Amino acid sequence: SGTALISLVDGSGNPVSVEVQSVTDGVKVKVSRVPDGVAEYSVWELKLPTLRQRLFRCVSIRENDDGTYAITAVQHVPEKEAIVDNGAHFDGEQSGTVNGVTPPAVQHLTAEVTSDSGEYQVLARWDTPKVVKGVSFLLRLTVTADDGSERLVSTARTTETTYRFTQLALGNYRLTVRAVNAWGQQGDPASVSFRIAAPAAPSRIELTPGYFQITATPHLAVYDPTVQFEFWFSEKQIADIRQVETSTRYLGTALYWIAASINIKPGHDYYFYIR
Template identity: 60%
Template sequence: MWPYTNCDVVVDDNGVGFRYSFSALKDRHTAVEVNYTDPQNGWQTSTELVEDPEAILRYGRNLLKMDAFGCTSRGQAHRAGLWVIKTELLETQTVDFTLGSQGLRHTPGDIIEICDNDYAGTLTGGRVLSIDAATRTLTLDREVTLPETGTSAVNLINGSGKPVSVAITAHPAPDRIQVSTLPDGVETYGVWGLSLPSLRRRLFRCVSVRENTDGTFAITAVQHVPEKEAIVDNGARFEPQSGTLNSVIPPAVQHLTVEVSAADGQYLAQVKWDTPRVVKGVRFSLRLTSGSGQDSRLVTTAITADTEHRF
């Protein structure tokens, strides 16, 4: 499972390396009618209805009609319909990116891992700057933040050119990590990718590798959910973990401070605050009032994307 990081991809004119797209809502079916050859019906065509009640409540009933070619079992027809539903509901993301010669590290059908710092909202991949074999310590090309609880791992490339996952045992400095074992053949400037307990590994299945005229390779891959087979065959419950620390939920404001000062007979109020997590595109609405309770009155308002403002 080869990891690709921001250090591997060729950025476009807009400074974007990984480009994402999502399936349309109309393409996410919540019910399927599967036609199959039924031996219990004189080898005539029967129809098996497969539905996802939870998805219907969320998205509405979106019906797909399909033929299961060569299917002579009702159970097999049910599985085919359920597989389509779970595929369309769980694997909704597509990624496109461009690589140098590393585009030949995988072929269509292979599972790859995307370690995109921008999408994750934290640093999850880069290059190894130096290796201390005696202490099994790696110096990375950037500072990383590891959670205080849970087990973190790092994916490295061994001497055979294969990715190997090893546990992180210590974090002696912001840009250094100590691993449980050092894979044979790990070299400086090799790729590393973090696996954090707070983030889901972002796996994709490569569908195409196209060579460009400038010697680069254009990659297209679709989201891969390895739990899908257990969901379809065994009825496993699956609550997908987020692959990013960024959130669409507005963050709570914390550490709010107000400093009031007088200048030229007027009062100035400097307001500062922060948030526990980053949400792109969020803006804060501020209201300055005087007095308290029923005697309070609105003085002015402001909207800002910064975490400080002066009234």
């Protein structure tokens, strides 16, 4: 009707609607009359011509420390209820596709770099918002050259949502994956960049003496669970670091190493070389 009304509960417990004459500071309401018996903090309802009725489903009610309440609710949409009750019919346009099958977009693409015996590998994973029969995936792996240009490293095609690249050299890589259907149509691609670089040198090496043994434990400045270390051992200091691999005893690869021998004696200097 264009008139603002406020509904109050009178002393008999009945709702009574009265006209709102003015609102001050957004919190003070002046009404045409106050019904008899209206109690303090009683329930009220405001009706404005600019508002329309909407239904909500209460999900949770939480009481705050200041005595107020926080209500979480989901709006009721009759159209959605009708779709659930009666089903929905779609007449989508099929222009630009063959037989109405559009290749899905690739999403959530990740690239995990691992090292195995000095060989770098990358495991790519992705998914799609829907499954379409007959769809495969095209993968394109490039590396950035020193002059900033991109060089193609490898291409692949698979029907799975994972793929492993092996025997990769150090460098900055970019992987692009897109879906393609049986007619050669391609969906929206996804790309991810990753870097394969040699591990940083240990920031410090902890030496722990023992009974006829010495334990060497390298530590990185930033912990990397994929990094291991190579160990060499010598009773003499090597002046030329380039001679370590030929002039010392190679121990092996591990996170730490224990050099144990009856020849390890107190008062003698021994040398670890770690990479």
